[in-house]
Amino acid sequence: MSNVFWVDLTRMSFDNSVAHKLSRLLRESAAPAGLSDGMRVALKVNTAENGYEYGLRPSLVRVVASAAQEATGTQPTVCDGLKLVDYWNGAKGASFLDVARSKGYTADTLGGGFVINGGYSGDEGNLYTCGFPESVLGGVEVGSAVCRSDALWVLSHVTLHPLFGLAGALWNGGFECLVGRERTRVLQGVNAYSFNGHGPSGESLQILRRRALESNLGVRFSVEGRVTYVNALWDVTPQPEYFPFSEVPVAENLGFLASRDPVALDAASCSVLEPALSAEGRERIREFHEVLRAAESLGLGSAQPTIQRLS
Amino acid sequence: MAEHKYEPTKWNELKQPVEGGKATYQKKSWNPTQKKWGAYTEKGPGQVWFAEANATNWTESMICKTKDLFYEAKLNTCFDKNDEVAIKIHYGEYNRTAILRPEYIAAIVEEVKACGGHPYVVNDTTLSYHLYNNMATSQYQQEGAIRHGYTDATFGCPVIIADGYSGEDDYRVEIPEGLILKETYIGRAVAEADAMIVLGHARGHSITMYGGCTKQLGIGCQSKRGKYITHLAHWGDPHDSIGWPKFTDKCPGKACKFHQMCDDSCPHSAHKALEHGKEWHPEKCRLCYSCQVTCLFSGMTGITFEDNYFPNAMIAHADAALGALKCFDKGKVGFINCAIDVVPECDCFPWAGKAVCPDIGIFASKDLMALEEATLDAIDNAPISPGSVAAEKGLKPGEDKFRAINGFSPRIITRSGEKIGLGTREYSLTNYEPVLTPENVAKWQIRPNKPTTVRLRAVFDKHDLTTEVMPFDRSQYSKKWVQEEWKTYDPYKGEKRG
Numbered sequence: 001m002s003n004v005f006w007v008d009l010t011r012m013s014f015d016n017s018v019a020h021k022l023s024r025l026l027r028e029s030a031a032p033a034g035l036s037d038g039m040r041v042a043l044k045v046n047t048a049e050n051g052y053e054y055g056l057r058p059s060l061v062r063v064v065a066s067a068a069q070e071a072t073g074t075q076p077t078v079c080d081g082l083k084l085v086d087y088w089n090g091a092k093g094a095s096f097l098d099v100a101r102s103k104g105y106t107a108d109t110l111g112g113g114f115v116i117n118g119g120y121s122g123d124e125g126n127l128y129t130c131g132f133p134e135s136v137l138g139g140v141e142v143g144s145a146v147c148r149s150d151a152l153w154v155l156s157h158v159t160l161h162p163l164f165g166l167a168g169a170l171w172n173g174g175f176e177c178l179v180g181r182e183r184t185r186v187l188q189g190v191n192a193y194s195f196n197g198h199g200p201s202g203e204s205l206q207i208l209r210r211r212a213l214e215s216n217l218g219v220r221f222s223v224e225g226r227v228t229y230v231n232a233l234w235d236v237t238p239q240p241e242y243f244p245f246s247e248v249p250v251a252e253n254l255g256f257l258a259s260r261d262p263v264a265l266d267a268a269s270c271s272v273l274e275p276a277l278s279a280e281g282r283e284r285i286r287e288f289h290e291v292l293r294a295a296e297s298l299g300l301g302s303a304q305p306t307i308q309r310l311s
Numbered sequence: 312m313a314e315h316k317y318e319p320t321k322w323n324e325l326k327q328p329v330e331g332g333k334a335t336y337q338k339k340s341w342n343p344t345q346k347k348w349g350a351y352t353e354k355g356p357g358q359v360w361f362a363e364a365n366a367t368n369w370t371e372s373m374i375c376k377t378k379d380l381f382y383e384a385k386l387n388t389c390f391d392k393n394d395e396v397a398i399k400i401h402y403g404e405y406n407r408t409a410i411l412r413p414e415y416i417a418a419i420v421e422e423v424k425a426c427g428g429h430p431y432v433v434n435d436t437t438l439s440y441h442l443y444n445n446m447a448t449s450q451y452q453q454e455g456a457i458r459h460g461y462t463d464a465t466f467g468c469p470v471i472i473a474d475g476y477s478g479e480d481d482y483r484v485e486i487p488e489g490l491i492l493k494e495t496y497i498g499r500a501v502a503e504a505d506a507m508i509v510l511g512h513a514r515g516h517s518i519t520m521y522g523g524c525t526k527q528l529g530i531g532c533q534s535k536r537g538k539y540i541t542h543l544a545h546w547g548d549p550h551d552s553i554g555w556p557k558f559t560d561k562c563p564g565k566a567c568k569f570h571q572m573c574d575d576s577c578p579h580s581a582h583k584a585l586e587h588g589k590e591w592h593p594e595k596c597r598l599c600y601s602c603q604v605t606c607l608f609s610g611m612t613g614i615t616f617e618d619n620y621f622p623n624a625m626i627a628h629a630d631a632a633l634g635a636l637k638c639f640d641k642g643k644v645g646f647i648n649c650a651i652d653v654v655p656e657c658d659c660f661p662w663a664g665k666a667v668c669p670d671i672g673i674f675a676s677k678d679l680m681a682l683e684e685a686t687l688d689a690i691d692n693a694p695i696s697p698g699s700v701a702a703e704k705g706l707k708p709g710e711d712k713f714r715a716i717n718g719f720s721p722r723i724i725t726r727s728g729e730k731i732g733l734g735t736r737e738y739s740l741t742n743y744e745p746v747l748t749p750e751n752v753a754k755w756q757i758r759p760n761k762p763t764t765v766r767l768r769a770v771f772d773k774h775d776l777t778t779e780v781m782p783f784d785r786s787q788y789s790k791k792w793v794q795e796e797w798k799t800y801d802p803y804k805g806e807k808r809g
Contacts, residue, residue, distance in 0.1 A: 040450075077450055077476075093500055094395055094431035097469035106463050113453045119475020120500035144476035 165288025263301030357681025386645030392427030473498030529628030562613025680734030
């Protein structure tokens with residue numbers, strides 16, 4: 001059992017706005033615990049592909065960045081890697097930053113230096129072991145902005161995900177922290193775009209999910225276990241950020257959750273989200289419970305969270 | 312000054328050359344040398360365009376003339392529509408004041424966009440040049456760049472660290488033509504660009520004596536690995552102090568009030584202060600300059616440079632510049648030197664000395680060596696600025712300024728550069744002067760097609776704020792008062808000059 005803190009969106013007031021709530025969540029969940037003056041925090045976020053218009057608002061990222069800065073006296077490094085699949089064939093650092101900028105993601109707005117995790121090419125990083133002999137991957141190359149930091153905060157915009165079931169802490173804090181060539185290795189044999197008639201087979205999805213889960217172990221190892229996860233149940237769209245479009249959100253905004261345990265956090269996010277979903281939406285994340293169980297068996301955390309609700 | 316006791320530096324001799332992982336590292340590294348690479352000028356003098364640093368009307372604004380030169384020198388033909396165009400500049404050290412003003416860079420970005428290119432501004436990380444260096448990590452460098460006004464918002468395009476978060480995102484480039492270096496490493500945001508416009512701030516430099524566009528290529532485009540190579544790390548014998556710092560045996564050790572700074576200056580802990588001297592491990596050193604510069608900046612003399620180091624480093628950085636140019640097809644790189652704030656030292660210094668001469672102007676060319684020769688000649692021929700180090704040294708116009716100020720002639724760079732194919736030193740200079748016409752006045756304004764005054768007509772038609780508050784409260788008008796009273800405040804009692 002792991003603790004997960006959930007701040008909902010009820011009882012809004014002048015001193016309990018969305019930003020206040022998110023700040024409070026970080027305090028109550030002790031997100032800054034273990035940080036000290038001068039420590040370098042990488043804040044991993046999700047930037048969106050050109051055409052995807054439901055990305056997390058910069059002002060919400062800034063709240064989390066400010067909390068990290070308050071704890072360390074140093075601005076965090078806000079980062080994301082080049083997209084795993086580049087729909088518009090613009091996978092160069094400059095194009096990536098151009099798109100991010102067009103969505104308001106800049107050093108000025110986010111409250112921390114905004115960099116590409118993995119440098120201009122997306123391939124700058126270091127190799128870390130997954131830590132157990134039966135590992136499918138053995139080790140993973142983690143992007144430089146993450147692995148050269150003292151601690152990692154993973155701020156995930158939760159969406160449905162055609163490959164993983166749900167894009168949350170386990171996806172963003174694992175696969176998404178890898179360098180580009182490593183993502184290619186994890187993704188091997190899987191077409192990431194289910195909308196163009198090339199949905200992957202069940203078997204290839206199983207392999208991909210296993211690899212993606214193992215990525216979390218390497219990432220965690222790279223920052224010596226100092227990882228905090230925050231999930232935003234905000235504009236939960238059917239498509240994740242790497243898609244060049246999205247249909248409308250599948251649920252109303254439900255708030256934010258935080259934990260040190262990514263499995264518990266994603267499990268809690270599911271349990272908060274599921275009642276708000278349509279039958280079709282629930283069906284779409286049904287398989288994600290298997291992912292959670294697999295994550296638990298890999299020692300990534302507990303799939304039975306204890307949720308502490310804040311309002 | 313206190314009398315110090317000096318003991319010889321305690322050497323831990325280098326037993327054998329340092330063997331790293333080169334045999335296995337980046338075995339499959341892309342060598343991006345372009346097949347069509349070549350120096351721009353094949354025959355005759357290189358064409359250089361010049362606009363002087365002065366203005367008396369709209370068209371002569373330095374920003375407008377920089378834009379004009381971009382087209383006069385045909386730098387717009389360096390790239391095709393939809394090309395990714397790197398704009399290479401120096402982001403400047405923290406607390407540095409003599410850097411290129413953001414407007415010059417924004418002006419070029421605007422024209423690259425206007426011609427259909429996709430610009431992004433780049434600079435590589437540096438080595439740890441001194442212990443408070445702000446450019447050695449991308450995070451610090453970005454913070455410093457923002458402080459200088461170098462941001463996405465001011466330029467209107469991404470501002471990127473070319474060699475990644477840690478300075479390792481690079482490609483190896485072979486340079487068999489090099490006089491010293493046979494390989495180097497170039498930041499990927501440079502190497503992967505389709506074309507590049509290099510904006511150099513023409514001024515002095517403590518290592519290469521002068522820094523313009525060649526310096527932007529030979530050091531500025533090099534990743535951390537490239538910079539170690541260009542610094543000539545581990546070249547020769549440690550006792551010769553070419554590939555290592557020079558320990559002079561004049562270190563007072565812990566009696567030096569800067570000894571802790573000195574110890575902290577090395578990112579590899581290659582030296583430490585003893586009671587009356589230094590202990591030194593040359594095998595740990597990678598020649599980042601940090602200990603030397605920290606010692607020199609502190610006014611001490613314990614760790615310094617061997618005199619012969621400088622001319623060799625100048626030749627090496629010309630070699631490295633060739634490595635950067637070889638990432639592009641012939642004619643895909645354009646150069647602009649801004650001889651503005653021509654101070655004695657590099658933009659990597661955390662301060663700026665007085666300019667050695669008045670502002671000169673802007674130079675533009677496709678031929679690197681022609682551009683550098685033209686810029687250097689103009690700097691040498693310029694008057695001496697009072698109070699500058701050039702005046703302190705008693706220099707006269709026409710003398711080799713940076714040789715006198717920094718120690719060696721910058722022509723070492725242009726001559727060695729010419730030999731390896733960076734361009735021709737022979738140049739033909741075209742002095743550009745814009746003609747004052749309505750079209751030229753309008754073309755570089757914020758709204759060229761509609762004067763602001765015409766726009767304001769529409770505003771005032773709806774809401775004439777001046778009329779609303781008339782008549783203003785003020786003194787009764789008196790013609791005599793208007794003509795005479797101000798003279799009582801004038802130290803010259805209204806007398807006209809001359």
